[in-house]
Amino acid sequence: MRKFWPNSNYQFLSINQDRQLIITDDFLRSYLRRPELALIPESCAQEQKIHQLLTDNPRATIDSAEIKKMQDPDIQVNYEIWLRFRDKLVQAPTLENFYLGLFQGDGVDVPPLFVDQLTQILCQHLLGENPSAIEARAAELLFRMQKITILEDGHIMSADQITVEKYAETGGFGSIGELLKQNSAPLRSIDLDVLIKDNADDYWERDEAHDFVLQLNYDQDGAAALSRLLEKWIFHFHGTKVTITPQGQISDSKWSWHIGLDVNATEILNALYNGETVDNSKLAQVLCLFKLEFVDKGRMLPEIAGKPIYLAMAHDIDKCLKFKPQNLLINLPLAETS
Structure with missing residues (x-):
């Protein structure tokens, strides 16, 4: 098995009997390590609290009022965007179902960066274990x-x-x-x-x-x-x-x-x-x-x-x-x- 694109976090997903990708807690946790959400020395106590809560339970419900208590307004926006994305992701039976649904209806409401990340994961899945x-x-x-x-x-x-x-x-x-x-x-x-x-x-x-x-x-x-x-x-x-x-x-x-x-x-x-x-x-x-x-x-x-x-x-x-x-x-x- 050839290992490539480790930063895609494909390795944290599960695969069902139909070869469809299933969201796991470890996959959700991987987003908390991204630069947009990862803790830094300047992170306030509220940000640290929310980050730890989501690390322990990445599907936890976080009230918007708790996000507003974070000192950095940019971090507030990052969390709001990610939590909306996460909520829709975990509601879908498979990643493929979620991905296809993005392009149906009223238009894509997910940041392009997230769409590209999911596309990479899907490509990695389709390439298999030993691509050229x-x-x-x-x-x-x-x-x-x-x-x-x-x-x-x-x-x-x-x-x-x-x-x-x-x-x-x-x-x-x-x-x-x-x-x-x-x-x-x-x-x-x-x-x-x-x-x-x-x-x-x-x-x-x-x-x-x-x-x-x-x-x-x-x-x-x-x-x-x-x-x-x-x-x-x-x-x-x-x-x-x-x-x-x-x-x-x-x-x-x-x-x-x-x-x-x-x-x-x-x-x-x-x-x-x-x-x-x-x-x-x-x-x-x-x-x-x-x-x-x-x-x-x-x-x-x-x-x-x-x-x-x-x-x-x-x-x-x-x-x-x-x-x-x-x-x-x-x-x-x-x-x-x-």
């Missing part, structure tokens, strides 16, 4: 913002946005780099490694550094690994087997259904589907296209049964990609089941 490095790196697209670079030769390179920003600020030298920058000292440029077979083993030593670049061209291993994960993603939530194949282009002039894997791809696909003119600069934002086909055509809406579903992902004007894996769950043309 490229499968794990491809999964990072679902829960971490990516910075896209398109090279002159057409290679599409995806790097972690936070890592790119960190290196831009410090040259990869942490606080020393910040000090050098403040004193106008030149910083040595550090190139991030592109994940390939020759360095794949290094990923497991740097799995939480998020400092490997993934190539995303449709005919490369990264796009194939992402496709396999998305197949598992759909099957896990909907029990529906599909095949997803990266495409160089969509040659179907009469496609019946499409799903954007991010906000920008959704906008572009909608415009093309409606026969609107999309300028070349906008089209150039499209990074990957995919064809999704149902193995069991009976699970599809009758009016499009047997027809392929087209997927796309695209960067924004700042060359960033923010994946929305929930789109694949809520926008599939699934037939109603009795």
Whole structure:
């Protein structure tokens, strides 16, 4: 069994006979160790009291008046947000049920950070006990913002946005780099490694550094690994087997259904589907296209049964990609089941 992403706290969850994830007290306690809630030397007596109470019983009911007694108003807000999140989490029969429910109804009322954390946990669950490095790196697209670079030769390179920003600020030298920058000292440029077979083993030593670049061209291993994960993603939530194949282009002039894997791809696909003119600069934002086909055509809406579903992902004007894996769950043309 390969151990990776230990800070996701996946290891604190239970798994039922249907391979669904069950919330445990230890999982809830893990949030109390996060920077937003962890005690610091300046924590007031009331904060320490509430923190200890929740450590002893992470499902304990805490009156809002008790939260208001904390001296730090920011800490009050952090606790209020987390307790609302916790209450909804423990009411759901499984983490999957909670996650799917986030995107139904009146909209997501959970901080994006929490949604990304749950997405990472679900990805880790689906990757299984012995994923390849490229499968794990491809999964990072679902829960971490990516910075896209398109090279002159057409290679599409995806790097972690936070890592790119960190290196831009410090040259990869942490606080020393910040000090050098403040004193106008030149910083040595550090190139991030592109994940390939020759360095794949290094990923497991740097799995939480998020400092490997993934190539995303449709005919490369990264796009194939992402496709396999998305197949598992759909099957896990909907029990529906599909095949997803990266495409160089969509040659179907009469496609019946499409799903954007991010906000920008959704906008572009909608415009093309409606026969609107999309300028070349906008089209150039499209990074990957995919064809999704149902193995069991009976699970599809009758009016499009047997027809392929087209997927796309695209960067924004700042060359960033923010994946929305929930789109694949809520926008599939699934037939109603009795």
